[in-house]
Amino acid sequence: MVKQQRNLLWLGLVALLGGGMIGAYVFATPTEQVIKINSKKFVFIPNQITLKKGTPVILQFTSEDVMMGFYVPELGLRTDVIPGQVRELRVVPEKIGNFAFVCDVFCGSGHEDMNGMLSVVE
């Protein structure tokens, strides 16, 4: 069963505002790119995400097995990733650079390897 969790994400965006990304949650418009990020022990797929500065995107998260957390500390961007649910974060990248992300919910022997890079380019 896949349940949309858009209302919860709205709350998550408060953290976004101070973090070099700005955004106000709206439903994805047909013009906005959706990037699907699937997670399973102990990887995010993909684990390299490249965004264009100033171009809003929807990051859409799913988990195949256990609860994970997607967290980009330098951007204050995070969401729980829960099996059976789709979580979305709308982001407008403002700052160019490479920002490491990590699974911040302990998920087993291999949790320490579960990370990736979000790159914002011109």
Add this chain to the structure above:
Amino acid sequence: MTNRRDFLKLAGLGGVVFASGLSRFAIGADGKHASGAMAEDFYFVQLSDTHWGFSGPPNPEAKSTLKKAVAAVNSLATQPDFVIFTGDLTHTTDDPKERRKRLAEFRDIVAELKVKQVRYIPGEHDASLDKGEAYQEFFGNTHYTFDHKGIHFITLDNVSDPAGRIGDEQLAWLEGDLKALAKDAKIVVFTHRPLFDLYPQWDWATRDGAKAMDLLMPYQNVTVFYGHIHQEHHHMTGHIPHHAAKSLIFPLPVAGSQPKRAPLPWDAAQPFKGLGFREVEADVKPNKFDIKELTIKAS
């Protein structure tokens, strides 16, 4: 009071001592317990991140490392007042039976310690996958306080929640505990994860650690000892020092020094390099703690 030079000589340890600018610090001015009892000098031993049950190239001696550490503590000429294990006693497993087997084996190995006062707190490897259930069957509460010779010790659990939170309930408990103390009481906090954002990119943080620090801030003599990052590290939050301990399974790299937080490779030429435990001496007369980092022997 322990004579440290004798202690190092007699123990026959590697003698590798890493002192740091923060290794001495004041813990109070009057040498008195909050209750008014005179404090005495003593020392305790902190061991961390033994990860019993781990196997792999980062430590080909995984089956013997914990036993060697127990032997090294037992060989200390003057025995510590107590020993504390600051989490990741065992390496995690998805299998609840295997988890209990590892916890039982760990318990039996450390039962060989001569010191009978042994305390424990969990790490995420012990407690995050079952919210501390198996851990508590073996070692009881995941957070508690005790008093010893004029110092109030508080242990905080930031691992039974897999998201690495202390949680509001435990924070309220901490607040209540601190309320009873004088502002200049000598307080030592043991926890597993850092209570500050050391490097959240590697999950080296406690999500609501700042709330605990806010509660501790009004107290003048607080020191935090923790584990999790498998290396010695010293940090100040205002006047409060945090001291991370080495691991007894494999060392981890310095924060951000490599893309992955993969263990540093085992060096056959220098077995057990980067592993160790520490002695913490509470000199209550000059009101200082001394920290000495110790190694374990290869043979």
